[in-house]
Amino acid sequence: MMQNETEKIIDEKVQGTTLNLDNKKDNTRKLYIESYGCQMNFSDSEIVASILAKEGFNTTQELAEADLVLVNTCSIREKAEQTVRKRLEKFNAVKRVNPGMKVGVLGCMAERLKSKFLEEEKIVDMVVGPDAYKDLPNLIQEIDEGRNAVNVILSKDETYGDVAPVRLNSNGVTAFVSITRGCDNMCTFCVVPFTRGRERSRNPQSILEEVNDLWNKGFKEITLLGQNVDSYLWYGGGLKKDFEKATDMQKATSVNFAKLLEMVATAQPKMRIRFSTSNPQDMTLDVIDTMAKFENICKYIHLPVQSGSDRILKEMNRLHTRQEYFTLIDNIKARIPDCAISQDMITGFPTETEEDHQDTLSLMEYVKYDFGFMFAYSERPGTLAARKLEDDIPEDIKKRRLTEIINLQQEHALYRTQQHVGKVEEVLIEGTSKKSDAHWMGRNTQNTVVVFPKENYKVGDFVNVKINDCTSATLLGEAVELSKNN
Numbered sequence: 001m002m003q004n005e006t007e008k009i010i011d012e013k014v015q016g017t018t019l020n021l022d023n024k025k026d027n028t029r030k031l032y033i034e035s036y037g038c039q040m041n042f043s044d045s046e047i048v049a050s051i052l053a054k055e056g057f058n059t060t061q062e063l064a065e066a067d068l069v070l071v072n073t074c075s076i077r078e079k080a081e082q083t084v085r086k087r088l089e090k091f092n093a094v095k096r097v098n099p100g101m102k103v104g105v106l107g108c109m110a111e112r113l114k115s116k117f118l119e120e121e122k123i124v125d126m127v128v129g130p131d132a133y134k135d136l137p138n139l140i141q142e143i144d145e146g147r148n149a150v151n152v153i154l155s156k157d158e159t160y161g162d163v164a165p166v167r168l169n170s171n172g173v174t175a176f177v178s179i180t181r182g183c184d185n186m187c188t189f190c191v192v193p194f195t196r197g198r199e200r201s202r203n204p205q206s207i208l209e210e211v212n213d214l215w216n217k218g219f220k221e222i223t224l225l226g227q228n229v230d231s232y233l234w235y236g237g238g239l240k241k242d243f244e245k246a247t248d249m250q251k252a253t254s255v256n257f258a259k260l261l262e263m264v265a266t267a268q269p270k271m272r273i274r275f276s277t278s279n280p281q282d283m284t285l286d287v288i289d290t291m292a293k294f295e296n297i298c299k300y301i302h303l304p305v306q307s308g309s310d311r312i313l314k315e316m317n318r319l320h321t322r323q324e325y326f327t328l329i330d331n332i333k334a335r336i337p338d339c340a341i342s343q344d345m346i347t348g349f350p351t352e353t354e355e356d357h358q359d360t361l362s363l364m365e366y367v368k369y370d371f372g373f374m375f376a377y378s379e380r381p382g383t384l385a386a387r388k389l390e391d392d393i394p395e396d397i398k399k400r401r402l403t404e405i406i407n408l409q410q411e412h413a414l415y416r417t418q419q420h421v422g423k424v425e426e427v428l429i430e431g432t433s434k435k436s437d438a439h440w441m442g443r444n445t446q447n448t449v450v451v452f453p454k455e456n457y458k459v460g461d462f463v464n465v466k467i468n469d470c471t472s473a474t475l476l477g478e479a480v481e482l483s484k485n486n
C-alpha cells in the first residue's frame with residue numbers, strides 16, 4: 001500500500017458523521033464532528049459523541065446547520081496542522097451565515113497550543129485536550145454563557161474505560177477498542193508524548209466488556225489501539241512508569257499485552273483480533289507466540305522502524321539496533337511464516353546522509369514489507385530533535401529519498417500480493433468495493449484488501465475466496481464457500 005492510499009494516517013482525512021440516538025434527553029442541538037490523523041483520534045471522537053449524546057446532542061453531516069462544530073486534530077506533522085487551520089477558515093465562512101455556531105478544537109493541536117489557540121484563531125471558542133473530554137458538558141456550558149473554555153489537563157489514568165463509545169460511520173463489522181493512552185518512549189522526532197501524556201493502560205475487564213458488547217452487536221473484528229500496545233501493563237491503574245512502586249500483590253496479578261491478547265482471543269474465539277501499533281523495542285516473543293497460538297488473532301504486525309541506519313535510530317532514540325530489528329523479524333517469520341509486516345519510515349531526519357538512506361533501503365530489502373507508511377521529516381516544536389538538531393536536510397533531498405522508498409515499497413507490496421495468487425483465503429466482508437457495486441471488499445488475515453463478486457454473500461460474512469489476480473495493493477478473487485468460522 002502506498003502512502004497516498006493509506007487508511008492509517010491521512011492528514012487530509014475528514015470524517016463528517018451522523019448519529020442516530022435512541023434514548024437521549026432531547027435532541028434539540030446539532031453536533032458536527034470531524035476527525036484527523038491516527039486511528040486513536042477516530043476512536044476518541046466516538047467517545048466524545050457518546051459523552052455529548054447524553055447531553056442531548058444529535059450529530060449532523062451538514063456543517064451549516066450545526067450548533068456545535070468539533071474538530072479532532074492531529075499534530076504529528078506540520079502539514080496536518082495546516083490542514084486543520086484551513087478547515088477553521090472554512091468554519092469561519094460558515095459562521096458568518098450561522099452566527100450562533102460554536103467551534104471547539106479537540107486532540108493533539110489543542111494540547112500542544114492550549115489557550116494560545118484562542119488568540120491565534122478567533123473562530124475557536126473551546127480548546128479541549130485528549131484527556132479532558134469528560135469535562136465537555138461543563139466546558140460547553142461555559143461557552144453557552146459567552147466565555148471561552150479551555151481544559152488541557154492530562155491524566156494519570158486511562159480516562160474513558162467506563163464510556164461506551166458511539167460507533168460513528170460504522171460498517172457494523174470492524175471497530176477500534178482503545179487499550180492504552182499516551183506514550184513514554186520519547187522518540188526525538190515525535191510530538192505524541194507531549195500531546196497525549198504519559199503512558200497508562202486500561203482495565204482489562206472493561207476492555208473485555210467492550211469486546212463482548214461489540215460481538216453481541218454483530219461486530220466481527222476489533223483492533224486493539226495504543227501508541228505502543230506491547231507496553232500495555234495493567235496493575236490496578238496508574239502510570240506505566242510507576243509500576244515499580246506497585247505492591248507485590250499488584251505485580252503478581254498484573255496483565256501484560258500477551259496476556260491481554262490471550263484473554264480477548266479466548267473470550268471471543270470467533271472475533272477477529274488486530275492490534276496497532278507495535279514498537280520493536282517492546283514487542284516480546286510471548287506476544288508472537290500468542291499470535292501463533294490463536295487462529296482468531298490476525299497474522300499482521302504493524303512494526304514501525306523509522307530508519308535502517310543504526311546512527312539515525314540512535315539519534316531518534318529508538319532503543320534498538322538494525323540487527324535487533326532483523327532478529328525480531330526472523331523470530332516473527334519463524335513462528336508465523338505467513339505473517340504480514342508493515343512499516344512507518346521517516347526520510348530526511350536531521351544529519352541523515354546518503355549512506356544512512358541506503359541503509360534504510362537495504363533494511364527494506366531484507367524485510368520486504370507488505371505495506372508501508374512513509375513520511376518526510378517534519379520538525380515539531382518542543383521535541384528533543386527540534387531543540388538539539390538542525391532540520392538540515394533540504395526539502396528536495398527529503399522528497400527524492402521519500403520517492404525512492406515509496407517506489408521500493410511498491411515493488412515489495414507487489415511481491416507480497418503476488419504470493420497470495422492461487423491460494424484460497426478467508427476474507428471478512430466489510431462492504432461494497434469502492435470501484436464496483438457488483439463486488440465486495442474485505443480483508444484477509446494479513447490485512448490485504450480482497451475484492452470479489454458479491455454473489456449471495458453479505459456484509460459480515462467470513463468467506464473463503466480463491467485469489468486469481470492482484471495489484472500491489474489489492475487481491476482479486478472469487479468466492480468458493482462460506483468459511484466454517486461464521
Ligand code: SAH
Nearest residue numbers: 189190227277279304344345375376377378
Ligand atoms: N506510536 C507509533 C507511531 C506514532 S506516529 C510508533 O510506535 O511508531 C505515526 C508515525 O508518524 C510514526 O511512526 C512516524 O513514522 C511518523 N512521524 C512521527 N513524527 C514525525 C515527524 N516529526 N515527521 C515525520 N513523520 C513523523
Ligand code: F3S
Nearest residue numbers: 183185186187190192
Ligand atoms: Fe511517538 Fe515513538 Fe511514542 S513515534 S508515539 S514517541 S513510540
